[in-house]
Amino acid sequence: MALTVGLRPLTRALLRPWARVPGAALGRPAAGSGDGVRCFGSPRVLVEPDPAAVGVAVMKMRNPPVNSLSLEFLTELLISLEKLENDKTFRGIIITSDCPGIFSAGLDLLEMYGRDPAHCAEYWKAVQELWLRVYLSNLVVIGAINGISPAGGCLLSLSCDYRVLANNPKYAIGLNETLLGIIAPFWFKDVLVNTIGHRAAERALQLGFLFPPSDALQVGIVDQVVPEDQVQSTARSVMAQWLAIPDHARQLTKNLVRKPTADRLLQQRDADIQNFVRFISRDSIQKSLHVYLEKLKQKKG
Numbered sequence: 263m264a265l266t267v268g269l270r271p272l273t274r275a276l277l278r279p280w281a282r283v284p285g286a287a288l289g290r291p292a293a294g295s296g297d298g299v300r301c302f303g304s305p306r307v308l309v310e311p312d313p314a315a316v317g318v319a320v321m322k323m324r325n326p327p328v329n330s331l332s333l334e335f336l337t338e339l340l341i342s343l344e345k346l347e348n349d350k351t352f353r354g355i356i357i358t359s360d361c362p363g364i365f366s367a368g369l370d371l372l373e374m375y376g377r378d379p380a381h382c383a384e385y386w387k388a389v390q391e392l393w394l395r396v397y398l399s400n401l402v403v404i405g406a407i408n409g410i411s412p413a414g415g416c417l418l419s420l421s422c423d424y425r426v427l428a429n430n431p432k433y434a435i436g437l438n439e440t441l442l443g444i445i446a447p448f449w450f451k452d453v454l455v456n457t458i459g460h461r462a463a464e465r466a467l468q469l470g471f472l473f474p475p476s477d478a479l480q481v482g483i484v485d486q487v488v489p490e491d492q493v494q495s496t497a498r499s500v501m502a503q504w505l506a507i508p509d510h511a512r513q514l515t516k517n518l519v520r521k522p523t524a525d526r527l528l529q530q531r532d533a534d535i536q537n538f539v540r541f542i543s544r545d546s547i548q549k550s551l552h553v554y555l556e557k558l559k560q561k562k563g
């Protein structure tokens with residue numbers, strides 16, 4: 263899937279061979295990777311082969327303070343995902359967070375507030391790309407959700423094949439866009455409907471539900487809820503179960519199930535970008551984002 267078509271110099275620069283990132287070339291331990299484990303990645307994304315599971319990589323999101331999906335962060339995630347897809351030694355990825363208490367705070371609001379249409383278009387293209395890359399991945403993708411996961415963070419989780427959530431009441435998950443005065447685009451909606459059903463999705467989307475773990479399990483937005491210190495080990499054991507299936511049969515089946523949903527976006531990506539730019543540029547929407555960002559600041563007292 264072409265990554266750099268239509269992207270501006272900034273993003274193309276970021277997409278240059280990731281090995282530019284000091285110490286992060288494949289095979290050399292990246293800074294802070296500890297005991298020389300062969301890993302790679304970039305400043306905001308650390309990818310480590312799982313020492314206990316052959317063919318499995320753990321992708322740690324580390325864009326402090328809240329793993330908000332900025333354009334740079336999205337680009338680094340895309341680069342790491344592409345490398346894993348192209349490295350045939352990997353069959354599965356566990357996506358998790360290195361930011362305590364937060365899986366991902368979702369899309370970076372500052373990429374959508376006070377930005378010109380060209381930037382918003384570039385940003386939305388990267389958001390689309392991340393979803394398509396994860397949702398259609400040939401790898402087994404398991405979300406080890408070790409923190410709160412609103413909106414874009416929930417979409418990332420829903421795009422995995424399986425979701426393990428830590429049993430911490432603070433770690434709510436959901437598409438809460440209406441609480442910000444905005445909306446989830448149709449492909450966010452489609453993935454939620456596919457996961458929890460039409461009526462539950464309709465209610466959750468309109469009310470901007472953030473489901474605490476027990477409710478998230480009950481409605482089906484996650485597959486398992488476990489004690490916080492068992493999230494990674496549970497993700498690893500589920501991965502082993504999924505990797506016991508022959509890759510080609512599992513990949514063909516995943517594609518059979520997911521391609522119609524992905525095609526709805528693939529057939530209208532430019533129109534979706536234009537719709538996003540028109541919508542997000544509305545004065546009323548910009549005002550809503552301003553109010554929400556102010557609330558976040560006031561929350562800190």
Ligand SMILES: CCCCC/C=C\C/C=C\CCC/C=C/C(=O)SCCNC(=O)CCNC(=O)[C@H](O)C(C)(C)COP(=O)(O)OP(=O)(O)OC[C@H]1O[C@@H](n2cnc3c(N)ncnc32)[C@H](O)[C@@H]1OP(=O)(O)O
Nearest residue numbers: 330367368369370371372412413414445447537538541558
């Ligand atoms: C009719 C046609 C329609 C066409 C439609 C087309 C498209 C649809 C249109 C738009 C699509 C939008 C889809 C949007 C998806 C999203 O993901 S929007 C983001 C939603 N995220 C949230 O609501 C989470 C907001 N954050 C929080 O609730 C909290 O920060 C927290 C994650 C619970 C963490 O709390 P805490 O640990 O207390 O940390 P702080 O709140 O203090 O935050 C630390 C700093 O991080 C900043 N921040 C937090 N979240 C974000 C974010 N998402 N983006 C940017 N920045 C964020 C926060 O402001 C703090 O910054 P400072 O330290 O104050 O600088």
